[in-house]
Amino acid sequence: MTTTSPQGRTELLRPDGSPVRVLVVDDELSITELLSMALRYEGWQIRSAGDGQGALQTAREFRPDAVVLDMMLPDMDGLTVLGRLRRELPDVPVLFLTAKDAVEDRIAGLTAGGDDYVTKPFSLEEVVARLRGLIRRSGAADRRSDSVLVVGDLTLDEDSHEVYRGGDSIHLTATEFELLRFLMRNPRRVLSKAQILDRVWSYDFGGQANVVELYISYLRRKIDAGREPMIHTRRGAGYLIKPAVPAVP
Amino acid sequence: MTTTSPQGRTELLRPDGSPVRVLVVDDELSITELLSMALRYEGWQIRSAGDGQGALQTAREFRPDAVVLDMMLPDMDGLTVLGRLRRELPDVPVLFLTAKDAVEDRIAGLTAGGDDYVTKPFSLEEVVARLRGLIRRSGAADRRSDSVLVVGDLTLDEDSHEVYRGGDSIHLTATEFELLRFLMRNPRRVLSKAQILDRVWSYDFGGQANVVELYISYLRRKIDAGREPMIHTRRGAGYLIKPAVPAVP
DNA sequence: CGCTTGTCTGTGATTTCCCTGAGAAACACA
DNA sequence: TGTGTTTCTCAGGGAAATCACAGACAAGCG
Numbered sequence: 001m002t003t004t005s006p007q008g009r010t011e012l013l014r015p016d017g018s019p020v021r022v023l024v025v026d027d028e029l030s031i032t033e034l035l036s037m038a039l040r041y042e043g044w045q046i047r048s049a050g051d052g053q054g055a056l057q058t059a060r061e062f063r064p065d066a067v068v069l070d071m072m073l074p075d076m077d078g079l080t081v082l083g084r085l086r087r088e089l090p091d092v093p094v095l096f097l098t099a100k101d102a103v104e105d106r107i108a109g110l111t112a113g114g115d116d117y118v119t120k121p122f123s124l125e126e127v128v129a130r131l132r133g134l135i136r137r138s139g140a141a142d143r144r145s146d147s148v149l150v151v152g153d154l155t156l157d158e159d160s161h162e163v164y165r166g167g168d169s170i171h172l173t174a175t176e177f178e179l180l181r182f183l184m185r186n187p188r189r190v191l192s193k194a195q196i197l198d199r200v201w202s203y204d205f206g207g208q209a210n211v212v213e214l215y216i217s218y219l220r221r222k223i224d225a226g227r228e229p230m231i232h233t234r235r236g237a238g239y240l241i242k243p244a245v246p247a248v249p
Numbered sequence: 250m251t252t253t254s255p256q257g258r259t260e261l262l263r264p265d266g267s268p269v270r271v272l273v274v275d276d277e278l279s280i281t282e283l284l285s286m287a288l289r290y291e292g293w294q295i296r297s298a299g300d301g302q303g304a305l306q307t308a309r310e311f312r313p314d315a316v317v318l319d320m321m322l323p324d325m326d327g328l329t330v331l332g333r334l335r336r337e338l339p340d341v342p343v344l345f346l347t348a349k350d351a352v353e354d355r356i357a358g359l360t361a362g363g364d365d366y367v368t369k370p371f372s373l374e375e376v377v378a379r380l381r382g383l384i385r386r387s388g389a390a391d392r393r394s395d396s397v398l399v400v401g402d403l404t405l406d407e408d409s410h411e412v413y414r415g416g417d418s419i420h421l422t423a424t425e426f427e428l429l430r431f432l433m434r435n436p437r438r439v440l441s442k443a444q445i446l447d448r449v450w451s452y453d454f455g456g457q458a459n460v461v462e463l464y465i466s467y468l469r470r471k472i473d474a475g476r477e478p479m480i481h482t483r484r485g486a487g488y489l490i491k492p493a494v495p496a497v498p
Numbered sequence: 499c500g501c502t503t504g505t506c507t508g509t510g511a512t513t514t515c516c517c518t519g520a521g522a523a524a525c526a527c528a
Numbered sequence: 529t530g531t532g533t534t535t536c537t538c539a540g541g542g543a544a545a546t547c548a549c550a551g552a553c554a555a556g557c558g
Contacts, residue, residue, distance in 0.1 A: 083282065086282065086286075090285075090289070091289065108446070108454075109283060109452055110443075110447070112283060112287050112290075112447040112448060112452075113285075113286025113289065113290050114286075114290040115286075159437065159438045159439065160437045160489060160491070161483050161486055161489075173485075
């Protein structure tokens with residue numbers, strides 16, 4: 001089931017209307033806290049654990065709809081945790097966290113059952129998007145929720161990564177796509193450059209803050225060029241997206 | 250009966266609308282878990298057993314629509330299991346798992362009854378495809394579901410292994426065929442290289458991830474050469490197939 | 499009206515990712 | 529056993545994406 005909050009954001013809910021439950025497992029406290037905060041902001045109920053033991057224990061009583069699982073845990077192998085987790089909750093989808101340079105065979109086979117993974121350092125938008133996809137496909141949430149975002153005549157399909165403005169297909173790069181998705185998931189709301197940086201870029205990004213301006217400018221060229229603009233600047237505050245008002249000639 | 254899920258994937262269902270039931274029998278836990286995960290993702294209901302005794306017991310009460318049966322079991326010969334299984338469930342189709350170097354003529358006789366087999370190490374696409382075929386032909390699922398995949402002017406027949414683009418017959422190697430089948434079973438959806446590797450290559454494949462790129466390039470030569478392309482790269486995300494949009498001159 | 503501050507965008511360096519040719523190894527079949 | 533086919537590794541080339549930098553531009557304020 002999906003519902004629309006007063007702020008206009010669309011939330012995933014379970015069929016009975018209660019919030020989606022997610023278990024986050026990582027030994028780095030900074031990561032679990034970062035994720036917990038971001039996922040709570042999605043309106044989900046979050047529990048976290050710092051090792052395999054705690055993960056299994058929490059899973060038993062919390063009965064989450066999805067699990068975020070770091071493959072590098074202090075007490076047991078990620079695959080062992082996965083196996084035992086599967087015995088408790090056979091159908092729960094898992095989003096694995098792996099180091100970018102991890103040996104590939106450690107993650108081999110993990111997507112076979114419909115699970116997914118992201119590599120560290122990740123961006124929060126990426127984690128949230130993949131979790132939403134897993135939950136949507138697992139049937140824990142209402143099947144009616146689909147993968148298409150719409151703002152005015154602009155549509156973005158999260159499965160096919162296709163973007164259309166009016167009838168025109170628009171090709172976006174990975175970063176442009178994530179930025180637009182973040183804007184479109186928060187229509188008519190001003191998002192500061194800091195917020196955007198925190199959600200769309202990886203948590204260890206150490207660059208200049210003006211990449212956001214740069215990518216907003218890329219997006220405008222592709223989406224607003226020669227049309228009524230949908231992306232607006234609020235000087236000193238940030239950016240927002242909203243349906244275009246047709247020009248009155 | 251077949252039904253189409255929100256994601257556009259087609260699921261096999263029994264005539265009464267309930268999910269197909271499959272029993273997986275293998276003594277290696279990693280194999281039963283891998284298969285269970287993959288087959289659950291197909292929307293099927295799965296039970297597993299680790300030996301002949303357990304298999305027969307589970308079969309009696311679970312009454313599966315199909316059985317995946319390893320020929321090498323610790324407690325009894327695969328043929329013995331098969332015989333007793335047949336006494337319980339005379340019409341259930343069986344997919345045998347055999348080692349690659351096993352004597353093949355023992356299997357050859359068995360598949361005469363409509364059963365089928367795959368050799369270890371297998372790819373999940375292969376197992377799923379053969380199971381779908383067995384279930385379809387056994388009549389446990391609605392007969393209307395046929396074996397031809399269609400995306401735009403591209404058709405792929407899972408029974409005859411024939412592929413046509415427009416009017417032209419296209420010869421594919423085994424791997425190319427499986428890759429294309431996987432793409433066509435998930436049209437308009439971006440599939441990552443990891444997903445493709447996990448489904449199309451055997452579970453023990455330890456090679457370079459760029460075989461996927463290589464085989465995509467082979468497929469393009471055969472399918473897209475001199476035509477409007479149907480296979481698209483989403484840089485940093487994966488590949489997807491969709492009907493070609495005719496070029497507007 | 500000019501100044502300050504914040505925003506936009508052209509240029510180019512660097513990195514990352516993808517494609518594909520060449521050839522070796524494994525396999526299938528006669 | 530020999531021959532043609534298929535699978536896969538390796539590596540070079542090339543295209544695309546990302547980002548820093550800096551100057552142009554615009555908004556708001558005194």
